[in-house]
Amino acid sequence: MSDDRIRVGVIGVGRGRSFAGGASDTVGMKLVALCDQWEEKLTEAGEQFGVATYTDYDEFLQHDMDAVVLANYFHEHAPFAIKALRAGKHVMSETAANTTLAEGVELCRVVEETGLIYMFAENYPYTVFNQEMRRVYRTGEIGAVTYAEGEYNHPMSPDARLRIAPGHRHWRNWIPSTYYCTHALAPLMYITDTMPKRINALSISCPTAEQQVTAVGDSGSVILCRMDNGAVFRLFGLVLPGHSNWYRLHGDQGAMEITRGGGYYGPGQVRIWHEDWNMPEGAETERVYTPEWPEHGELASQAGHGGGDFWTPFHFANAIRSGEAPFLDVYRGVAMSSVGIVAWKSALEEGVPLDMPDFHDESNRKLFENDHWSPWPQDAGPGQPPPSIHGFRDPHPTGLAHGREVWKEMGYTGEDI
Numbered sequence: 499m500s501d502d503r504i505r506v507g508v509i510g511v512g513r514g515r516s517f518a519g520g521a522s523d524t525v526g527m528k529l530v531a532l533c534d535q536w537e538e539k540l541t542e543a544g545e546q547f548g549v550a551t552y553t554d555y556d557e558f559l560q561h562d563m564d565a566v567v568l569a570n571y572f573h574e575h576a577p578f579a580i581k582a583l584r585a586g587k588h589v590m591s592e593t594a595a596n597t598t599l600a601e602g603v604e605l606c607r608v609v610e611e612t613g614l615i616y617m618f619a620e621n622y623p624y625t626v627f628n629q630e631m632r633r634v635y636r637t638g639e640i641g642a643v644t645y646a647e648g649e650y651n652h653p654m655s656p657d658a659r660l661r662i663a664p665g666h667r668h669w670r671n672w673i674p675s676t677y678y679c680t681h682a683l684a685p686l687m688y689i690t691d692t693m694p695k696r697i698n699a700l701s702i703s704c705p706t707a708e709q710q711v712t713a714v715g716d717s718g719s720v721i722l723c724r725m726d727n728g729a730v731f732r733l734f735g736l737v738l739p740g741h742s743n744w745y746r747l748h749g750d751q752g753a754m755e756i757t758r759g760g761g762y763y764g765p766g767q768v769r770i771w772h773e774d775w776n777m778p779e780g781a782e783t784e785r786v787y788t789p790e791w792p793e794h795g796e797l798a799s800q801a802g803h804g805g806g807d808f809w810t811p812f813h814f815a816n817a818i819r820s821g822e823a824p825f826l827d828v829y830r831g832v833a834m835s836s837v838g839i840v841a842w843k844s845a846l847e848e849g850v851p852l853d854m855p856d857f858h859d860e861s862n863r864k865l866f867e868n869d870h871w872s873p874w875p876q877d878a879g880p881g882q883p884p885p886s887i888h889g890f891r892d893p894h895p896t897g898l899a900h901g902r903e904v905w906k907e908m909g910y911t912g913e914d915i
């Protein structure tokens with residue numbers, strides 16, 4: 499395993515640390531470099547992992563390595579991915595793959611031009627429950643999907659939220675409520691192998707939660723996706739009180755879900771049920787059971803995010819070795835990220851239905867190659883959308899005063915304190 503390990507560098511030493519730790523012999527990877535502009539955190543991580551460190555991304559890309567994992571800011575992944583691909587590196591990117599439609603078009607084109615591996619690092623499809631539901635779905639037991647629900651709603655205490663969003667212009671404070679939709683959608687696309695075609699959405703503001711932090715975006719949303727087989731998927735998130743990470747699918751011959759309750763990492767089971775007048779041969783009316791990992795259970799059960807953090811580097815490494823695109827390829831990554839963008843366009847018009855781009859089709863891509871519609875603080879201004887259905891807001895004074903205390907205490911010195 500030693501000499502042919504894939505040499506990988508990671509940018510972003512917050513979330514990126516779990517990838518740094520995951521680049522192990524077990525998946526045939528070796529961490530060789532880290533990059534972060536926050537020097538104090540970078541030095542600490544460099545010492546922890548004993549690898550080269552860079553504060554400058556361009557210099558980092560010159561390091562002798564095969565692949566780059568992007569765990570930099572949520573809204574800056576596409577330009578960083580494009581640079582890495584052009585520098586000859588395979589890329590695995592955290593969510594979101596792109597935060598404008600133009601970025602999505604360019605990213606697909608650059609992956610095609612370079613022929614390198616691009617993997618979207620969605621980890622929620624790879625929990626033991628979602629892998630089991632994919633296995634069952636593929637046996638045909640519930641038939642073809644007609645309706646599904648995915649929920650990723652992850653509220654945090656005000657202090658915890660402020661600590662992961664330093665500076666009032668941090669992406670977590672500005673994010674429109676539909677943009678973090680991939681944790682809700684990716685497992686459903688993985689289980690059913692469907693693609694989103696048409697979207698509508700409504701945004702939900704929760705002023706009592708928003709005033710405790712420095713959020714200028716809304717707290718939640720519901721997105722409806724018409725999928726390419728005609729099914730409807732309902733997605734719910736993002737930080738409304740009442741934790742939920744949950745998935746349910748109805749097919750034309752039955753249904754399945756993760757049992758409710760237990761919060762984020764709750765002790766779920768898989769439940770599969772049928773109508774007694776519509777039973778597939780040999781099936782039971784209802785069964786509820788604790789699923790098992792398809793393989794590597796010992797390693798996966800120790801990894802973060804319900805085991806998902808083991809499987810993303812595992813599949814990335816396998817894709818690089820085989821030269822075959824992973825399931826979470828650039829087209830699925832860009833499509834599921836773009837659901838958040840199209841949904842925000844819809845939510846700002848109180849739910850108007852809108853078509854999704856087809857990122858496989860160059861003639862369709864041409865229609866979106868100049869679509870730089872962007873809700874992020876650096877682009878705010880005429881012609882650009884606000885991050886809330888209330889328009890452009892300032893952070894609530896109570897939240898901002900508290901945020902400043904928290905950020906100073908954690909050593910944040912940015913101009914937007």
Ligand SMILES: NC(=O)c1ccc[n+]([C@@H]2O[C@H](COP(=O)([O-])OP(=O)(O)OC[C@H]3O[C@@H](n4cnc5c(N)ncnc54)[C@H](O)[C@@H]3O)[C@@H](O)[C@H]2O)c1
Nearest residue numbers: 510511512513514533534535536569570571572592593594
């Ligand atoms: N899949 C998951 O379960 C999961 C969990 C947490 C975070 N994430 C994703 O990981 C990404 C990072 O999130 P985070 O929680 O670490 O917080 P974050 O976005 O605040 O951290 C980003 C890090 O990248 C660094 N960075 C940003 N721009 C840089 C640049 N130009 N050069 C060098 N360094 C730069 C920042 O200093 C910071 O340390 C986000 O996309 C987030 O959505 C995913």
